[in-house]
Amino acid sequence: MDLRIASAFAVYAALPKEKPAEARGNGLSEVSRKREGWKKPLQSSKRNRRIKKGKQLKATEKLQIGDCILPKPYKKARAEGGQLKHTVCGKEDSSAENTVKERASRRVGEEKRQKQRVSEIPVVKTKVASRLELAQPVVQVLSEIADPWVGSSLEKLLQDLGKIPNSKDRAASLFKWLIAPLSPTMFFSEIWERKTALVRRSNPEYYKGLFSTAEFDQILKENEVQFGVNLDVTSYANGQRETHNPPGRALPLIVWDFYKNGCSLRMLNPQAFSVTVWNVLSILQEHFGSMAGANIYLTPPGTQGFAPHYDDIEAFVIQLEGKKHWRVYSPRAKDETLPQFSSCNFNQEEIGKPVLETVLEAGDLLYFPRGFIHQGDCLPDAHSLHITVSSYQKNCWGNLLQEIIPAALQIALEEDVEFRQGLPLDYLDYMGVQNLDKNDPRRSTFTKKACRLMKKLVKYAPIDAAVDQRAKCFLHDCLPPLLTKVEKAQSVHGVPVRWKDNDAENVAVQIEGKTRVRLLRHNIARLCTEEGNLVFYHTVENSRVYHKGEPKYLEIDPEFTDGVEFLIHSYPNYVSVHSLPCETENDKISLALILFEKGLLVTEKPLIPVQP
Numbered sequence: 001m002d003l004r005i006a007s008a009f010a011v012y013a014a015l016p017k018e019k020p021a022e023a024r025g026n027g028l029s030e031v032s033r034k035r036e037g038w039k040k041p042l043q044s045s046k047r048n049r050r051i052k053k054g055k056q057l058k059a060t061e062k063l064q065i066g067d068c069i070l071p072k073p074y075k076k077a078r079a080e081g082g083q084l085k086h087t088v089c090g091k092e093d094s095s096a097e098n099t100v101k102e103r104a105s106r107r108v109g110e111e112k113r114q115k116q117r118v119s120e121i122p123v124v125k126t127k128v129a130s131r132l133e134l135a136q137p138v139v140q141v142l143s144e145i146a147d148p149w150v151g152s153s154l155e156k157l158l159q160d161l162g163k164i165p166n167s168k169d170r171a172a173s174l175f176k177w178l179i180a181p182l183s184p185t186m187f188f189s190e191i192w193e194r195k196t197a198l199v200r201r202s203n204p205e206y207y208k209g210l211f212s213t214a215e216f217d218q219i220l221k222e223n224e225v226q227f228g229v230n231l232d233v234t235s236y237a238n239g240q241r242e243t244h245n246p247p248g249r250a251l252p253l254i255v256w257d258f259y260k261n262g263c264s265l266r267m268l269n270p271q272a273f274s275v276t277v278w279n280v281l282s283i284l285q286e287h288f289g290s291m292a293g294a295n296i297y298l299t300p301p302g303t304q305g306f307a308p309h310y311d312d313i314e315a316f317v318i319q320l321e322g323k324k325h326w327r328v329y330s331p332r333a334k335d336e337t338l339p340q341f342s343s344c345n346f347n348q349e350e351i352g353k354p355v356l357e358t359v360l361e362a363g364d365l366l367y368f369p370r371g372f373i374h375q376g377d378c379l380p381d382a383h384s385l386h387i388t389v390s391s392y393q394k395n396c397w398g399n400l401l402q403e404i405i406p407a408a409l410q411i412a413l414e415e416d417v418e419f420r421q422g423l424p425l426d427y428l429d430y431m432g433v434q435n436l437d438k439n440d441p442r443r444s445t446f447t448k449k450a451c452r453l454m455k456k457l458v459k460y461a462p463i464d465a466a467v468d469q470r471a472k473c474f475l476h477d478c479l480p481p482l483l484t485k486v487e488k489a490q491s492v493h494g495v496p497v498r499w500k501d502n503d504a505e506n507v508a509v510q511i512e513g514k515t516r517v518r519l520l521r522h523n524i525a526r527l528c529t530e531e532g533n534l535v536f537y538h539t540v541e542n543s544r545v546y547h548k549g550e551p552k553y554l555e556i557d558p559e560f561t562d563g564v565e566f567l568i569h570s571y572p573n574y575v576s577v578h579s580l581p582c583e584t585e586n587d588k589i590s591l592a593l594i595l596f597e598k599g600l601l602v603t604e605k606p607l608i609p610v611q612p
Contacts, residue, residue, distance in 0.1 A: 148201055148202035148203040149180065149181055149201040149202070149203055149206070150203060150206075151177060151180055151201075151203075151206060152177065153205070153208065153209065154207065154208065154209040154210055154276070155209050157173075157174070157177055158276075158279060158280075160173075161173060161174060161283065162484035162485065162486065162487075163486075165572050166522065166571075166572040167283075167286055167521040167522045167523075167524075167572075168286060168287075168522045168523075168572075170283060170286075171283050171284060171285075171286040171287035172184065172287055174280065174283050174284060174287070175284060175287045178284075178316065178318075178365070178389075179197070179199060179316075179365065179367070180199075181199070182197065182199060191367070192314070192369070193314070193338060193369045193370075194369065195369070196328050196355070196356050196366070196367060196368040196369075196372060197365075197366070197367040197368075198356065198358055198364070198365075198366055198367075199364060199365040199366075199367075200361075200364050201363045201364060201365075202363070203363040204361065204362035204363045205362075205363065206362075206363035207318055207319075207320055207362070207363060209276060210276055210277065210280065210318070210320060210387065211270065211274055211276065211277060211296060211320055211385070211387055212320065212321065212385070213298060213321060213383075213385055215274060216265075216267065216296070216298060216385075217252065219267075219270075219273045219274070220250060220251070220252045220255055221252055223273050224249060225249065225250040225267075225273075226248070226249055226250060227245040227246055227247065227248060227249075227250050228245045228247075229268070230250065230267065230268055230269060230272070230273075231245075231250045231255065231265060231266065231267055231268065232245060232265070232266040232268065233245055233255070233258045233263045233264070233265060233266075234263060234264045234265075234266060234305035234306060235262060235263050235264065235303070235304075235305055236264075236304045236305055236306055236307050237262075237303075237304075239307075239347060239348070241306060241307040241345050244258065244263060259298070259300055260300070262300055262302075262303045263300070263303075263305065264297060264298065264299045264300070264303065264304065264305025264306070265297070265298040265299075265305075266295055266296070266297050266298075266305070267295065267296040267297075267298075268295055269294075269544075269545060269546065270294055270295070270296045270387070271293075271294060271479060271544050272544045272545050275482070277294060277387070278479060278482055278544055279482045280389075281293070281294055281389070281479055282478070282479040282480065282481055282482055284389065284391070285391070285478055285479060286521065286522060286523050288391040288392065289395075289474065289523070290391050290392050290393070290395040290474065290477075291391065291393065291474065291477035291478060292389060292390070292391045292479075293313075293389075293390045293391070293393075293546070294387055294388060294389050294390065295387070295388050295390075296385070296386070296387045296388075297384070297385070297386050297387075297388070298383070298384070298385050299324065299376075299377075299378045299383060299384045299385075300378065300383055301378050301379065301380055301381060301382055301383050302378055302379070302380040303377070303378055304375070304376065304377035304378065306375065306376075307345035307346065307375070308327075308329075308345065308346040308347075308348065308351050308373050308374070308375040309342065309343045309344070309345050309346060309373065309374075309375075310331070310336065310339065310342065310343045310370065310371050310372055310373045310374070311342045311343075311370055311390070312339055312340060312341050312342045312370050312393055312394070313370055313390035313391065313392060313393045314367070314369055314370055314390065314391050314392045315367065315368055315369075315370075315374075315388050315389075315390055316365060316366075316367050316388065316389040316390070317360065317365065317366040317367070317368075317376075317386055317387075317388050318365055318386055318387050318388070318389065319360040319361060319362050319363065319364045319365070319366075319384070319385075319386045320362060320385045320386055320387060321362055321383065321384070321385035322361075322362065322378070322382040322383045322384040322385060323359050323360060323361045323362070323378075323379060323382050323384060324359065324360050324376045324377065324378055324379070324384040324386065325357075325358075325359050325376060325377050325378070325379055326356070326357070326358055326359070326360055326366060326374065326375070326376040327354040327356070327357045327374065327375050327376070328354055328355060328356040328357075328366075328368050328372055328373070328374045329351050329352060329353075329354050329355060329372065329373040329374070330355050330372065330373075331371040331372060331373075332350075332351070332352070332373070336371050337371050338369065338370055338371050338396065339370060339371045340394065340396075340398070343373070346373065351373050359379065360376075360386070370392070370393075399470070400466060400467070400470060403466035403469050403470060404461050404462065404463060404466040405457070405461075407461075407462050407465065407466060408457050408458075408460045408461040408462065409457060409460075411460040411462065412456070412457055412460040415460070416456070416460075418453065418456075419453065424442075424446065426442075427442075427446060430442045430443050430446070431443060431446055465529075468526065468528045468529075469528075471526045471528070471537075472526060472528060472537050472551060475523075475525070475526055475537045475538065475539050475542075475551065475552075476537075476542075476547065476550075476551040477546070477547070478523075478539040478542055479539070479542060479544060480539055480540055480541065480542040480543070480544065481520065481521055481524065481539065481540065483520075487520060487602060489606045490602040490603050490604070490605070490606055491520065491596075491599055491601075491602045491603075492596055492597055492598075492599050493599070494606050494607075495509055495607060509596075509607045509608075510607065510608065511577060511589055511592050511593050511596060511603075511607070512577065512589070513576065513577050513578035513585060513588065513589065514576055514577070514578060515576065515577050515592070515603055515604075515607075516574040516575065516576050516577075516603065516604040516605075517567075517574060517575065517576075517577060517592055517595075517596070517601050517602065517603050517604070518567065518570065518571055518572065518573065518574045518575065518601070518602060518604075519567055519568065519571050519595075519600060519601060519602075520540065520599065520600055520601065520602050522571055522572070523539075524538055524539055524540065524600060525537060525538035525539070525568075525600055526538075527556070527561075527564055527565065527568065533555060534555065534556040534557075534558065534560075534561055534564075535553045535554070535555060535556070536553055536554040536555075536556050536564060536600075537551055537552065537553045538552055538553065538554070538598070538600055539552070540552070540598065540599040540600060541599075554594070554595075554598060559582060559583060559587055560582060560587065560590075560591045562581040562582065563580040563581055563582045563587070563588065563591045564591070564595075566579075566580055566581050567580070567595070567601075574604045577589055577592045580592070
């Protein structure tokens with residue numbers, strides 16, 4: 001990126017902006033209390049009176065919606081979802097904006113849309129003896145009960161993934177396992193951002209090892225879990241969504257007392273406490289090219305914790321224990337399709353009929369795109385533990401253009417005199433809303449010139465530089481990598497430095513021209529130009545807590561630029577230090593040593609310490 005582009009981004013960065021939204025599913029600390037229905041924490045003696053259970057609906061012989069059959073009774077409207085703590089409306093349901101009168105316009109034609117949604121579903125046989133049911137906008141994969149979908153255990157899968165040399169292939173394999181027996185090709189071409197997907201496996205052990213209630217309890221005992229930061233206590237009854245977080249640490253006695261009295265528990269950043277969740281998310285983020293976050297939800301039998309709502313993320317609901325009754329609804333209008341922000345809580349009357357109603361059991365998966373309203377409630381006979389994995393928050397074309405257009409305009413102002421020419425003296429007399437009905441030829445002339453300048457702006461668009469800015473933000477969002485045993489042995493972490501006989505040993509390693517090296521992972525770092533300097537952003541020193549700390553980077557000397565780019569494009573192959581395109585042999589070794597000591601570079605074979 002040349003100096004003019006760097007200058008344009010510097011000017012744009014200095015402009016006042018809306019504060020960055022708080023990403024749902026990544027465990028951030030701040031909560032919009034209005035959106036979450038926050039109330040004063042309940043005293044123990046009052047919890048039973050305040051947290052009420054919903055009324056039981058009459059039993060039905062069969063409830064069939066979207067070809068999902070629920071033979072058992074289920075409780076009335078108790079919703080929870082992949083609700084991630086992030087951008088929210090910030091308005092309570094009682095506000096003027098949420099009145100029935102103002103909502104009425106959104107429901108125009110709702111009955112007609114619902115008839116189109118609940119259409120007849122064709123059945124297609126898959127190669128794994130499962131049914132693939134396609135509907136608009138519902139997709140279901142239902143495994144035959146007599147032949148459950150087994151697949152690899154998570155423990156074995158993660159071990160096998162560690163043997164795959166290319167981290168991009170590693171991520172693809174993990175995602176394939178996550179949604180099996182759906183094929184990733186079909187998922188991204190037909191389902192992603194368009195439809196819901198339900199995968200039934202009849203195998204409660206499929207996701208075993210990812211997370212459990214026992215691990216939940218252990219985390220509470222052994223870690224400084226804070227209410228409102230790491231854990232939310234919620235309830236939803238009689239149409240009211242409330243948060244009951246007391247101040248301070250979430251001690252097991254207090255947390256389980258809330259649970260026993262009908263409250264749901266939401267762990268906001270499980271990757272900070274669970275190594276397995278951290279490992280899975282750090283791999284998946286490379287597949288999405290976007291931050292992968294998660295929340296964990298534990299709900300008592302016969303209760304729910306969240307009102308109907310939609311989120312601004314792609315949600316993968318993974319049922320770990322027990323079961324939960326879910327209802328999913330299509331976006332109500334075009335402006336709620338793939339939204340940029342999460343919704344406020346909805347009343348049952350304003351969301352229409354579900355396009356998918358089902359009961360998730362352990363081992364099942366439910367996917368729905370951002371903008372799909374959802375709610376889930378626990379059946380009377382079982383608790384529910386699920387993890388919602390999320391991604392693609394604020395990762396659309398519009399977000400990229402938000403980077404490109406201001407920078408392009410800054411460059412155009414600096415380089416093209418036409419953009420700096422003054423506006424007509426009298427343009428206020430014939431332009432503007434108050435002059436819309438004026439039949440003045442000057443309006444047409446003015447509009448045509450404005451449009452021509454906007455089209456001209458395209459040639460100044462620094463698209464690659466804007467993509468680098470998006471990549472920089474992505475790397476800041478990312479979790480640090482969890483090294484495999486092989487990666488650890490071949491990195492700076494594997495050097496056997498130690499303290500012995502009152503002195504440090506093995507502190508020097510020998511990197512020579514013949515040493516073969518490569519970057520640690522495919523998306524571990526990004527080379528950018530900022531204000532004339534070369535900056536190498538990376539994730540190896542990121543925190544497991546979202547945005548705890550500033551973006552991590554190295555400043556690269558100009559003579560190392562070609563060498564860094566060579567390493568980036570050579571991945572996943574190992575290359576000799578001698579082959580790096582630097583001017584001198586010393587420069588080649590110096591670059592390799594800098595990146596190795598930072599944890600960005602691994603060697604093909606573990607290095608042997610230099611003997612004194």
